[in-house]
Amino acid sequence: MVSVEKSGTFALGGDSVVRRLGYGAMQLAGPGVFGPPKDPQAAVAILREAVASGVNHLDTSDFYGPHVTNQLIRKALHPYADGLVIVTKVGARRGADGSWQAAFSPKELTEAVHDNLRNLGLDVIDVVNLRSMFGIHGPAEGSIEESLSALAELQRKGLVRHIGLSNVTPAQIEEGRRICEIVCVQNHYNVAHRADDTLIEELARGGIAYVPFFPLGGFTPLQSAGLSDVARRLGVTPMQVALAWLLRRAHNILLIPGTSSIAHLRENLAAAELDLPHDAIIALDEVGTRTNAAA
Numbered sequence: 001m002v003s004v005e006k007s008g009t010f011a012l013g014g015d016s017v018v019r020r021l022g023y024g025a026m027q028l029a030g031p032g033v034f035g036p037p038k039d040p041q042a043a044v045a046i047l048r049e050a051v052a053s054g055v056n057h058l059d060t061s062d063f064y065g066p067h068v069t070n071q072l073i074r075k076a077l078h079p080y081a082d083g084l085v086i087v088t089k090v091g092a093r094r095g096a097d098g099s100w101q102a103a104f105s106p107k108e109l110t111e112a113v114h115d116n117l118r119n120l121g122l123d124v125i126d127v128v129n130l131r132s133m134f135g136i137h138g139p140a141e142g143s144i145e146e147s148l149s150a151l152a153e154l155q156r157k158g159l160v161r162h163i164g165l166s167n168v169t170p171a172q173i174e175e176g177r178r179i180c181e182i183v184c185v186q187n188h189y190n191v192a193h194r195a196d197d198t199l200i201e202e203l204a205r206g207g208i209a210y211v212p213f214f215p216l217g218g219f220t221p222l223q224s225a226g227l228s229d230v231a232r233r234l235g236v237t238p239m240q241v242a243l244a245w246l247l248r249r250a251h252n253i254l255l256i257p258g259t260s261s262i263a264h265l266r267e268n269l270a271a272a273e274l275d276l277p278h279d280a281i282i283a284l285d286e287v288g289t290r291t292n293a294a295a
């Protein structure tokens, strides 16, 4: 079985130590992240194999399904092993048609934290990310003060250990850090989508983790000649190269690639062992420069 041990570790909030290669559970729900998967047993097997391979950082949300991925995590892994860190996010809810809607009021956020606790079978959630919904597809400005203060209140009550932010701008992160400790930021980033390059360094200086969502391109997986060339030269797959590049990019980057396939899971976790030579890193840096210049 592959092991993610070589990916190294990072201490979220100084005390929740995770291996840098983790797993994102969003792909375990049904099509469109709505409803149950076709094969719930396969989803359970993926979660168990991830943890058996050393993954101790799982990313989820109660709005995946809704409730579906949290219930699968509970079914597969409860009672949870010591050291397993489950990170969830609040701030959205699903319409009956599967639409993604903002749920950013203190009342909705409190209900969401309780839904996560119940569906995961936990008394305390390790990390809750406040997912900004000012922009659905990317960060947009708007004050997060009222919502984050509500989450900080739940932290004071002992329901939440650490707080993070998702889909946010640098100004929102600054605003957030004045309200409570922020241990991680989860934004869209990968080898071809590099808008947060500067932000990653700033967060590293503050000891804050950066957790890219869509590390493999998300719903339209990455396709790039540069990535494929490097993969061919090294005899590995483009997705492994994309993950290995992220691990090398900065020590505060934590990976949560998602998949509904056990073969892809194994392939992705094996990226922990992949060393990228210097010339490959230079070629991969070019992938982002070219894509971002064209955007």
Ligand SMILES: NC(=O)c1ccc[n+]([C@@H]2O[C@H](COP(=O)([O-])OP(=O)(O)OC[C@H]3O[C@@H](n4cnc5c(N)ncnc54)[C@H](OP(=O)(O)O)[C@@H]3O)[C@@H](O)[C@H]2O)c1
Binding pocket: 023, 024, 025, 026, 027, 059, 060, 089, 131, 166, 167, 186, 187, 212, 213, 214, 215, 216, 217, 218, 219, 220, 221, 239, 240, 256, 257, 258, 259, 260, 261, 263, 264, 265, 267, 268
């Ligand atoms: N905060 C936010 O707003 C936000 C938004 C999106 C996601 N997230 C989190 O980030 C995690 C990762 O994002 P994601 O799952 O959307 O995107 P991703 O990890 O970038 O990519 C997942 C996609 O790539 C495919 N894939 C995975 N491994 C592959 C491989 N080895 N070869 C070929 N295709 C492969 C998957 O299909 P298969 O299932 O067929 O493998 C799926 O279509 C999610 O699980 C979720 O926890 C957060």
